Amino acid sequence: MAGSDERAAAFGMEEVRAVADLARLALTDAEAATFARDLGRVLEAAQALAALDVEGVDPAYRVGAGAEDPALARGPGAAQARLRADEPGACLDRDAVLAMAPDRDEAFFRVPTVVERT
């Protein structure tokens, strides 16, 4: 379908590179081209969502007992706040933790220079 490929190509290289920057992915040119095409096609298929009637519908950010339905929230096994008591628990042994690190010294993780953030 040449027509839809053209529209899909509207998800251009610049957009893909901008998204890749946000996601900390360093794409090759070939990858950027492939992904631009793929994302364009997925998003085009997702246009059907735009046509769906969602008037007055709340987004289901999560599902499960108590998640969105207040009635369920009061039932047995209700999720409610699921808050944890302020009691200290076991920590990991530092050597075990740092042993997983690609670059470390005796007590810290090490990273190359950091640009100051806001």
Next chain:
Amino acid sequence: MSAAERIDAVGLSRALAAGTVRSADLARAAAQRVGTRDGEVHAFLAFDGGRLEALAEGADRTRAAGQARPYEGVPVAVKDNLTTTAFATTCGSRILEDYRPPYDATAVRRLEAAGLLVAGKTNLDEFAMGSSTEHSAYGPTRNPVDPTRVPGGSSGGSAAAVAAGMVAWALGSDTGGSVRQPAAYCGVVGLKPTYGRVSRYGLVAFASSLDQVGTLTRTVPEAGALLGIVAGHDPHDATCAAEPVDDYLGAAQAGLAEGEAAFAGRTLAIPREAFGPGVDPAVAAEVEACARRMERAGARLREVSIPSLSVALSAYYLVATAEASSNLARFDGIRYGLREPGASVLDTHRRSREAGFGEEVKRRILLGTYALSAGYYDAYYVRAQKARTRVRDDLFAALADADALLTPTAPDVAFPLGAHSADPLAMYAVDILTVPASLAGFPALSVPAGRVTGLPVGLQLIGRPFAEALLLRLGAAWEAMAPWPLPDMGLADAATAVEGGSR
């Protein structure tokens, strides 16, 4: 069907208890089958026969000392996105090659607390993203029924391990169908519990509001037994439900004993959209035939329409990838995993992720990042979540006066390796029948329905939240009505000992 074929883990545990089979036998049989078949199938990323045998011998000693736990000494396989301290946990990715977690997933701890022995870690699509297990960084898994074909995904390794008779049961994970679809492709039983039924602590997150630990087993009662071991509240997981854990094994065994009688007076809702365009007509016909058999057994079939099903796939891919893009941000090469050094932190992040992630993972991270990004959040992510509410509402409505929904599990049978490599969207379409239950958080069971062109077809039963017992009962009743061949586990000697013990 011979007794050798009918052995299941429940029967095995009885035989173990009676002392007629030893755990060491099971371990040796598993190692032998892995040795003979896994070179081709590649179900396992890590299998330690020596360790398994040593553990099995320990289990036998424990049993001899009268201290055996319920499933002492039964080997189990675990998908490699569940953390284990005894094995590396790679998630099928280079970015976690050789990563050894310092803690075990709750589901794994519960297996071990019940006496089960983790035989090894199974292959998966990288970070559970895929429907064929071709996206593993460590090579694909092949379908034991036909090794030129995929086993499905992303829990392809676990499904194949069971289908090849290497283990009786395995844990997988299901986000959009990753337990059910491989079960259907491989001819085994796959169960995705209600969202929140099983703890996700230690399940490396793909899409947090969709992921669930699931079971791959040869029979329905085994699914019930395994679910009963891992289900239940876990304070480590704030999304894990406190609902009481039913006697899932008992419900399945009741169904098995009832057979046809279990369908008398039941209502099964048949969504029109699950049998129409987009589904292979031969697959649809096979599952329809199963439905008719259930009708003959006394079930009432009600055709329903669930229009929101047409957008469920798009909604799923936006929601799941959005959550995934955030969940995978922790893989930055700083504290663990692969690091590709760079001149700056930014450079290190980009290089490590570029080198460590495969193409499908990158694709989904990009899609998800875009769906959440400024200016697009409302149009894509929020809208997808609203569509999700519609799907959930529609499924609730369809189940208002039905015991379960019945659909094919997958729109096709196992496809050849490489068939969809040119077109990722064609691969996504494989999930159309499984994502609705995932979006809604409802439990769903896939059981073998028959064969098309010699390849397994699965039928899916979807229930209301926390209705696993009913699904297992109906699924086991189906198993009694239309038993499927069980993979040979190489336990011929033990067979006679357990004859009749599985019922």
Next chain:
Amino acid sequence: MSTQIAPVALLADRFEYVIGLEVHIELSTRTKMFCACPVTFGAPPNTAVCPVCLGLPGALPRPNSEAVRFAIRLGLALGAQIRSRGKFDRKNYFYPDLPKGYQISQYDQPIVEGGHIDVPAAGGGVRRVRVERAHLEEDAGKLLHGEGEARVDLNRAGVPLVEVVSAPDLRSPSEARAYVAELRAIAEALGISDVRMEEGSLRVDANVSIRPAGETAYGQRVEVKNMNSLRSLERALVHEGARQAALVGAGERVRGETRGWDEARGVTYAMRLKEGEDDYRYFPDPDLPPLVLADDAVENERNALPELPAQRRSRYEGLGLRADDSALLAGRLGSARYFDAALAAGGDPRDLATWVLGEGSRIENEGGPSLAAGGLSPAQLVRLLARLREGAIARTAAKGLFESLVRDGGDVDQRIAAEGLAVVTDPGALNDAIERVLAQNAKAVADVQGGKDKAMGALVGGVMRELRGRARAPEVEAAIRARLGLA
């Protein structure tokens, strides 16, 4: 300095400040916001960590109930609305001190909304500073910069924070300082934080802009960070306002940017920002159920609210103290508690206030201990002031004794006896001393007798020195006058 004065004057005449503050308060809970690791200060690096706060694969957050209670308490103290059903959101960005690659925070449904803090307005009167919101979030770890590399300590990652965001209602650096001081005092009184800016348990970011006096539209705002004390906050805001005024005065535009405060050089500097850093892609955290408060959660906190600084100030003013003294005393929990204990021991409010704020502050400013931490108990201070009022000791001796006791501890009466501090009551000794002084100061005597009262001071001083301070000046003066036959 002269370059600084001119722009400030420019500011006062032509422009007004518009300041909004974001204050991060580190909560003094026992454990972190989403895991059970202990909240410690000064622990060896990377020892208070677990899979959750390390962001290991498969780990999941579990919210701290005490942190929620602390946030409710703060909201009530600010007169705000407490949201009974809210949520946590993910703020997504990459940084080495952020293990998960996102921070769990609250975006559009913060637990606290509204409220206010009143501060003295720069031109007199009261400035009501509206609080827009306060929300719960987790802290990041610490990055220690080195040569061409940096090191990461994740002990602090996951520590609970409440971020309080004010409306841009502040109109001067002094008001901003007062706002933070009050917020700090409130948090301290509530027992929810150590609120030590120098340790980082209270952090302030400011949004500063200027506009022509009388203008209602907002100017371009600049974010200022890295102010580590109240004093540097005020200095930074003064400098930044002046910098902006100078720019605008010269016809240039202020750039919207983030600037850091350099305490040593006394300037703000532009901080390097990367492109596209701002898109945090907030979305509700799917690992956490909605934050639903139990029906009685808010009432329980309301019933348990301690006396707040504003209430304490009113109470002290009711005791007859001046407004500014009340504010100073009430402003720090330690001094307020000390003062209250001294009142309970029978002390006179104004006397106590004078000594606590006078000598007490002086000693502390010179590096000595605060009264709360020092060796002079409230009851002993009351005793000391009683001895002074009775005339048992003189003021100079009392001051010396006060300082000595604060620094080293001890008992008032024992020390008076041991060091012979008691006022000389023997008339003979007094008269002897007077005789000696008069004999040595003939000119002064002549001056006094000649009507020059000013010379009396020298005579009185001389007698005081003779008696080593163990006398009271008014009595000495009266005795000298009597001796000289004066009225």
